[in-house]
Amino acid sequence: MNMLQCLDDSGTIIREPAYHIEDAILLKQYKTMLLSRFVDDRMFKMQRQGRIGFYLSSTGEEATYVGSASALEERDWIFLCYREPGAAFWRGLSLNFFVAQMMGNANDLTKGRQMPNHYGARALKLSSISSPVGTQIPQAVGCAWASKILKKDETTLVYFGDGATSQGDFHTAMNFAGVFKVPVIFLCRNNQFAISVPLEHQTAALTIADKAVAYGFEGILVDGNDVLAVYEATRKAAEKARNGEGPTLIEALTYRRGAHSTSDDPRMYRKDEEVLKWEKRDPIQRMKNYLLGRNLLTEEENARFEKEIQEEIMSVIVMEEKIPTVPVSxxxxxxxxxxxxxxxxxxxxxxxxxxxxxxxxxx
Ligand SMILES: Cc1ncc(C[n+]2csc(CCOP(=O)(O)OP(=O)(O)O)c2C)c(N)n1
The missing domain is CATH 1.20.5 (Single alpha-helices involved in coiled-coils or other helix-helix interfaces)
Structure with missing residues (x-):
């Protein structure tokens, strides 16, 4: 299967996306990826300092969720997995709510009842996150099926990792969606690991996207470190869903550069060289080079954005650490x-x- 790409590894355009993306949206995509990267880094450190209990970072996977979330309409539903902070930020989840959830303080929309990293916001049509791997996939199909029955012009996108494709829930969801032509977009962040289990132990199929064929709908393989290509694949899938043409499985091929979570040490099961290889395909650097090349960004502006984002994160943490815990009552x-x-x-x-x-x- 061919892999959809718009940018090469250095960020040079090799094929224009099939949709015109406004300059303001391109810049917002870039800034949301930067925000996600910096938030991940800060939260990881906060866990090491004992200021939050747990964290799952998404370093290197930012284009998978920003490219896809930015291709949806606000009326569409998003079922998060747990490694997509930028999808929530794109939707409008404030950094305060995000940090409050990590701390489980009185501002936490989930009232301290979820483990850290399990955010959600009803008002933003962001489902709350379920830890058991893959449960969100049939839930999302149910949501999209309801939209179809109610004749609502909305689609549902669900995120999951490559490991989740080995769960029965994945099969149930894909089969049901295919049979009933449900307006759902399955977005697999194939980061090539399920904790310590590498992709080759997860499936013997050449690609995850190929699996869609067995359920009677289209699978698209996309470069998950190319935000423009992920945007294009998702927008196409969303248009199909709205036109009554049913589901699409998008496999966004990427790499989990960090640990699975703050409880994991990936040096125990993989080599540094592999990680370094993927650092060279960094989605943020590629997008930055693309924006510089189009004169939509300068190095000075970039330095200012980075500083502003870091300052915002630090001031939100200071604010949220002053908030008391959720009352026991x-x-x-x-x-x-x-x-x-x-x-x-x-x-x-x-x-x-x-x-x-x-x-x-x-x-
Ligand atoms: C049903 C179930 N089995 C095992 C776990 C423990 N677990 C949490 S995340 C994870 C790996 C999931 O990998 P993948 O779906 O590839 O997503 P990724 O973490 O790589 O983004 C596992 C095994 C769980 N939460 N639920």
């Missing part, structure tokens, strides 16, 4: 319209225990 909210008596008793008991331990510690 909130544990009892949101499940029952009216709290049953047994939970009411438990709540009263817990509050009493907390109060007396507070009194004791202040003596």
């Amino acid at each position: 909130s544990l009892f909210d949101d499940v029952y319209a009216e709290l049953p008596s047994n939970l009411k008793n438990q709540k009263e008991y817990l509050m009493k225990v907390l109060q007396s331990s507070k009194n004791n510690s202040s003596k």
